[in-house]
Amino acid sequence: MVGLGAPAALSRVAITWENAYAKAFTVQLSTDGAAYTQAYATTTGTGGQQSIPVTGTARYVRINLTQRALPAYGYSMWELQVYGDGGTPPAGRTFAGLALVNNVTRRPILGLSPLTDGAVVDLTRLANRSLSIYAPTFPRALKPGGKVVLFKNWALVDPAPFPTRAAAVAATDTNYAALSGALPAANLVAPISDTFETVIATRGTSFLIVADGKHPNDTAVYLDAATLYGILFRESPRPLSNLYAAATTATSMRDVAATAIGY
Incomplete structure (x- = not known):
């Protein structure tokens, strides 16, 4: 789930998948984080980079994953981006002193989701995904x-x-x-x-x-x-x-x- 900070009129969602992409998924929108409406659905996802037109006003955007492309693995994205007008995105965060990849070989050291063994890793994308998508959800999910x-x-x-x-x-x-x-x-x-x-x-x-x-x-x-x-x-x-x-x-x-x- 992505929180936009305030309701915004949306036009597009862009997903960059790792090898473990979703063959079937939906894009869902919400203004309050509780009730969601479906803005897009597919059962023939191809992975890679997807640009998905959406229409609606939302403060929260989530991807509901329903079928794996690789049954032996889960789901993994490099990046999820939401485009539109309005809204105030939350302030960015950084992990000081955290090296997610080796800068010489670009092989991953650690991440918050599965990484492809020996894959070339874009450090900026990986850090942004971890900070923007996963980290903000933790306080809300904990009892x-x-x-x-x-x-x-x-x-x-x-x-x-x-x-x-x-x-x-x-x-x-x-x-x-x-x-x-x-x-x-x-x-x-x-x-x-x-x-x-x-x-x-x-x-x-x-x-x-x-x-x-x-x-x-x-x-x-x-x-x-x-x-x-x-x-x-x-x-x-x-x-x-x-x-x-x-x-x-x-x-x-x-x-x-x-x-x-x-x-």
């Missing part, structure tokens, strides 16, 4: 006392473009700390990368990462689940049952998770 959980994880076999694994870990830690400090909502960082590195240090990358070098295996997913369990339910994951993994493996992964989150 009293709630927090945004930042899933800190960039576990790959190959640390490139960084010279060493330690350098890659340091960049991840620095960037997530900056992101946590800049978000306009209470948040905490889930130390997924920390648990991965603890295991990798003694058992190697193949213990958690599949042969393509980029994605977690079942043991890694169990480790993630144990870590998030402890954070979300505020109790140690050590007593959990040995589901989905061999007993010795499950026990050791729960111990790593518990230690990382302070139990």
